[in-house]
Amino acid sequence: MTNPLLSVRDLKVSFPSETGTVDAVRGISFDLKAGRTLGIVGESGSGKSVTSLAIMGLLDENVRISGSITFDGQELLGKSDKQLSAIRGNGLAMIFQDPLSSLTPVFSIGDQLIEALTVHRKLSKRAAWARAVELLETVGLPNPERRMKSFPHEFSGGMRQRVVIAIAMANKPKLIIADEPTTALDVTIQAQILDLIAKAQSETGAAVIMITHDMGVVAKTADDVLVMYAGRPVEKAPVHELFHRTRMPYSIGLLGAIPRVDKAEKQPLVPVKGNPPLLINLPDACPFASRCPIAIDACHTREPDLVDVGNEKMGEHHAACIRSHEITDGGLIDGRRVFPLPDVSERALAGVPREDRPVTLEVRNMTKTFPLMKGAFLKRKLGEVHAIRGISFDIREGETMAIVGESGCGKTTTLLQIMDLVEQVDGDILIGGTSVADVRGGHAERTLRRDIQIVFQDPMGALDPRMTVADIIAEPLRAIGTKKAESETRVDELMDLVGLDPSHSNRFPSAFSGGQRQRIGIARALATNPKVVVLDEPVSALDVSIQAGVINLLDELKAKLGLSYLFVAHDLSVVRHIADRVAVMYLGAFVEQGSVNEIFEDPQHPYTQALLSAIPIPDPDIERTRERIVLTGDLASATDQSGGCSFASRCQLFKVLPPEDQARCLGEVPPLTGPENHRNACHFR
Amino acid sequence: MIVVATNLTYFLAWGFLDPRNNYVGRRPPLSEDQVVQLLQPRNLSDTVSLLERWWNWFSGVIFRWDWGVSPVGQSVNDQVAYRMWVSAELVLGATILATVLGIALGVYTASRQYKIADRIGQATSIITMNINIVVAALGIVLLAIGFNNMVGTTVFFVTGSASPDVTGFFPIIIDALQHLILPTVALVIIGYAGTHFLQRSLLLDNINADYVRTARAKGLTKGQAIRKHALRTSLIPVATQVAFTIPTVFMGAILTESIFGWNGMGRYFLETIAKNDIHGTVAIAAFGAVLTAIGALLADIAVVVLDPRVRVS
């Protein structure tokens, strides 16, 4: 047996804060061998980042750290910043979450890369330059020579993350810590970056710590998995064990809460109720007890240790739960589910065929162009950005239509056009049959606005912190002139409807958690009894266990109130779960459109195929055996107006077509064709 | 801009100053004719219409670069040409020193946020920022005199910008420094704190930036990462601010120059006002406008030097 490369023993980290000491990490131990990948998962605030920063020695001096971290035979704790800096970036490298902010804006890519090389070894200028170019080539940046002189702001997020990886790889590290390396990126780019990290690993033989909250990423990359909760590891096992023989209720809950892109059945997701505890003065009890459906009295008397619950055959498997021996495969206890399935509310409209339902929102040939300006003082018009190029769809009562696509493809612009009731040049927007062209100002516009409301992505930013929840929810009511007493009863009713306690209505948003704030946003949108609710990435800022509850709420409200949703998301698993119809958007146009099952089961357009295959599935067996289409390149820009298929520059099908067909792709814009419940815009599909 | 501002000052100056007042109360009293005779050739007599006076003055400036003469007939050009350098010596030195000191202190205290060094630095700066220049200057003069007495020779001169009878290259430089030190120190003391606070807060914003963490993850020590990565980005607004304060510092030198008996622009400004020297006042205003323009230009240059993103686009 070889010695582990990294060995962490009883690591504890606490921060002084005004309200008391925050015990962010409370005793974590693991070993990691060269060439292996450890996945660390857990909700926001569970201590994943703090653990990784402690290993890197990047925490502030006022932070208290205890335990032991041995890397490559040396104890890291207690070393000075200077001693550690000889190891950081050399033997030990790190990739950060947000590529947009992790490069210095005022230095060129080349300078930053060369600095990573020369800070650890003496290299001539030319040798450093050559090695840097080589690194950029390895991480797949086109034109590396020229890119060396570029500055970070000239790069997209995916390209910047490649540069960060190149910096991490620069000195052939033995351990790479990746803290949510793909969370900020689109799925197709995420697939590229994960492949790249795997490549970096195989080239350098490094060990990797992959920190993520995405179970799919874990299933794809990790050999061993460590689940963290409230600063402690609660389950630790090889990846197959963890996914198939889960023994700790929190991990079971985490897995049950994820919508699956590969499963059609409409089962409600199983949310984990409640919120993680604050990490100040935790009592000596199982920290999960308040959220655990199978908690017993003994759970409240002592914090369970992480003990081996594995057997001879299966090898090691650690869990921190006093009832883990009672839990059997598939998340069952005494033959019943640890997390009981929530009730499925029957849809009032489920039986009514689509054609017989009234259309609540119709968009015909929507277009939007932005002028492209250049110059600080004298603005010159350089051209136009075609943000939306003629999209059409309709939504019927009780139906959810989802628009999916990568960042910058025009999803939000589409929503804004609808919400602003923008009159279309050669098209129309109809809300409940009324054209926006017919209403201008005044009463008619207000009536129309009641029928369509929006819920925003960011539950923190969307609510005014100085208004009470009651005021926030009642705001749209006041806008249409509802009386005070009437709106007060309505607020209570709405809070109840979205699962909030009406007695909390005089509190401020800061007193609520992310998931609760999103519920406030939903309550506010429902205040005027709209027909259509527009949802802009409503769950993407939430943790999975919380997200599941919000998704279920949306489902339930739709069934109860017969709402129509226009749902914008980049997470295809969520879309598959919640939507009835879906449109895939690429550079301002729909490339595929139809019913959810049709499109997810049998994607036709090459872009949809790539998108679907890029989503990691939270099951290591499926994830590691399936065929994958990895797209090359970044999202093209909306200014390029070639007159051919806008996807051609990245299309995997295009590459294998005979030249005469390729000419058609480049010369002729493919129209959206096919039957109503499944159309696509590719000449050859 | 400069031209407009200068011309505006010309008219304003005529509104507030009257050269005729110089002769009021003279003994023996001058007759009206005598006064006009004295003033008219100097283009300062209100018997000529304002427009004509203005045109005489303005055409002189643009065609002959002649800024006119004072009520007693001294050429404004000569005065400014000499005093400009006297002031520049003082102001430039003080600005540079105050900036360097402010930035250095900003960096030092920011990297030790909330530690004793930071708190002491902050407290000192708050005090110095609120000291009046007169108080600071007098205090320094007293200290210097005490020091001179202690060592027995005049190390620091408390008045004037140079001794008249010094010759030779090195002696002149040493003499200049001996004169320069005290007023410079006075200006630096009251001027550095603004830069210190600005630099400190900007750097603190940047110290926790992700890219500083990336730099440390590469293998730079915390100090190196701050100096190289955080400082560069936080210097940009500081440079802009400093460049724009140059005219302010110049005017702040008014009192300093008077206290230390320097014949610089600041003192000239006081004198011209006292003597109803319209042409001198206008020339100083023009000078101020030019300084502002230079300051703006320097700020732009600094930004371009520090921020390559501007260069690229």
Ligand SMILES: Nc1ncnc2c1ncn2[C@@H]1O[C@H](COP(=O)(O)OP(=O)(O)OP(=O)(O)O)[C@@H](O)[C@H]1O
């Ligand atoms: N500098 C700090 N001062 C005080 N508390 C901190 C500090 N940094 C982190 N914490 C606290 O430590 C706990 C763990 O944070 P950490 O960033 O490790 O979570 P995480 O698991 O990485 O979450 P995420 O998924 O959001 O990245 C949180 O409660 C956080 O508020």
Ligand code: SF4
């Ligand atoms: S110890 Fe008790 S509360 Fe904690 S996870 Fe196990 S059963 Fe639930």
Ligand code: SF4
């Ligand atoms: S039209 Fe051509 S380029 Fe476009 S998706 Fe189809 S095959 Fe690819």
Ligand SMILES: [Mg+2]
């Ligand atoms: Mg984190």
